[in-house]
Amino acid sequence: MSSDGAGQGAVTGMADRSEPESRTDDDPERSGATDGAETVIESRDLDVFYGDEQALRGIDLTIPEHRVTALIGPSGCGKSTFLRSINRMNDLIDVARVEGDLLFRGKNVYDEDVDPVALRRKIGMVFQKPNPFPKSIRDNVAYGLEVQGKTDDIDERIHTALERAALIDEVEDRLDESGLDLSGGQQQRLCIARAIATDPEVLLMDEPASALDPVATSKVEDLVEELAQEYTVVIVTHNMQQAARISDKTAVFLTGGELVEAGDTNEIFENPEHDRVEDYITGKFG
């Protein structure tokens, strides 16, 4: 497992900066919040195409273990695409094509011998739009456990997952009602509960708080910070304050599918290297 900046040997054009304190590309030292963390996921020169359209261009990014990594950037810049290419959800899109390497614990997930189903059991996902199954709340959370065959202590696991997703108080006595009868924000927390019930190693969250009110949002934020104790979290958000509050590392994508800057969150927000990033963060464009 590579915990150093070896992936940055392949840096082309825009650099992935995991080392905010020194501004040189070839400094292997890590520091700040991502200090000492092992790299779980690493993309090397990753291109993603939808048909002839290129959605991601040469992305080099490392994602540290047990940290929250935020992906930010304007709409349509490829954040969801990057997230989907980590657990091979892009396989489901006919026109999507991936080039380059994406390593999960040192193993390229696009190798022939990688089973995407097994991969997705290790890398859970919460989607941009809440998408609960038209089943009862209980069955929604139980779904992943059942398909993965983790059916021992299932009631307890369901309860714990709902508790951690800050939903249990609202649904405790209506577990048999349909998940679709919940409010949008509750649905999103149900989807989070569903994703963490199976204990994945990495959790990919695509704007989990976009449908939530401030109270529920702060609950989800607390949850994300708590999850980072045990899991590696990659979170897409449009909310700068949110990214600044909860993430340890931030990657800024800009229009065209390029990764402009990545590094320690404080560094990115206080002292970004690129003017375009500064403009984006301060709201001048995007």
Added chain:
Amino acid sequence: MAGGTAEPAEPPESAGMTGTEEVSRLRGTLFEAVTLGATVFGLLMVGVLLLYVVNDAVRPLSADPGWHLVFFLTLVVPSLSVAAYCYTREGPAGEVAYATFGLPVVGLLVGAGIVVVFLEVVSVADWFGLALALVAAAGAIELHRRLRPYAALERLAVLIVAPLVAIFGVPALSVDRTLATPLTGTELFTLSFSTPKLLPGVPELFTSLPVLPLDWLLLVVSLTLPVAFAFGRIVSRRREDDRGRLETVAAAGAVALVGALVAPTVGIDAAHWVVLATTTLLPLGVYLEGVVRERAGLAGLWFPVVVVAGTLVGALVVETVGFAGPDPWLDWGFLTSATSRSPADAGIYPALVGSILMLVVIVVSAFPVGVGAAIYLEEYAPNSGPLGTFVTLVEINIGNLAGVPSVVYGLLGLAIFVRTFDLGNGTVIVGGFTVGLLILPIVIISAQEAIRAVPDSLRQASYGMGATQWQTIRNVVLPRALPGTLTGTILALGRAIGETAPLLMIGAAASVRTPPNGFFSRFSAMPRQIYSWSSEIQPEFRYGVLAAGVVTLLVVLLMMNGTAILIRNKYQRES
């Protein structure tokens, strides 16, 4: 239809001159009138035709005017006024009225169908043996699931083998064949061996027991209790307690038991009573329990009471005064007797049973194949590459196949099932397979549409949870697509039951005196029987009996379409 025609009436915005505006408005109005006229004309013609046929079948004018008057006063006026009252009332009274009336009617029809099957096709003991075998097979499959949860391929084998072994056992095998080269006919070697029967199937074991329990007891165990258990789930969920299920099962068992002991004294077969009570009283009881407990729409309960009381009172009055009732062609005798040389004795019973058995074959063959094909085409088939092109071609041609004339399918059935596979001339199974083939494209297309309508976000959610493709299809796609598939299939079955041309081609009997007693016996179906009545010389056949047959066929069809609509409505309410 008329709604869509309003568009041309809109004046074009660019028309500055009032002249063109007026012309286009006039044209629009004219167009609207013409389409409206066509619609009304079409509906009227169908309505008149139906009235005509129903009049011929029922002959209401053959009754005394007094008879009509009595029933008008005792039945029609009171029930219509109760219906109107319920309809105008706030709340669910109207729904309660029509459910409490409709449920027993549908239940009786279903029950009658089951009774006919027990009379003509399987004995109760055979059925019980079959049920036992299926339970044993299900147990074996469940056991395998518990013991080896991950062996998917193995489970597929168990899924196929377990029911077969449970039903048929391991049968004796004997082969005696001489293999020869195809061209010159030189004998190569003779393959000849036989194995003794290794294991009898569960049904065989059961029926070979020295003492069999009474028929009705078997039915209580194999029909009433499972159905009561299923309904009990509804009660339990509705009341949100666990006692509901137990109570339902206990009540259903008690009613069936008491009835079975009492029924023979009034001349009803105990087994028939158990079937009818299960299909009629059980759903009605469960529904009434809900209505009474929630005290919603209690007024609607008067409707069935008024209808039944009105009929009884009317019958009593007519009897005492001595008014003669109508002499319809469509009566109990028509439904329960075979066709005959004399129109007065002619009936449709064997053809009715034949149609229903054929429908069973169609459902069992066309539904799984059609849904399987749709799953492959929508979920597995590649969209690109040479195979993708081929699949697109197949999809286009499935659409074309839906439009191929039914005679052609008849010919195909004759060639394949009668000549090649030698399943017999005009047997139920050949008829079912042939007509099944005919509706297969419709089943595939409706299933495809239903599958396509399942939102992609649900599939993604499932894959995102680490589900395999089959798990996703089974747990997410199929349950969502089932109602739509069922609706399409039932409508296709409606078409299947009226098909005549394929039956002519495969040699279904013009008319038979006894109903088919299995899937390999010759049969006649309702449309085939109606067709042969139309060429009888006596006018009573062509005007009376034929009309009665058509009305019977239409009623069966209406019931099937009604079921389809119910399923669709329920589905629309849920999603």
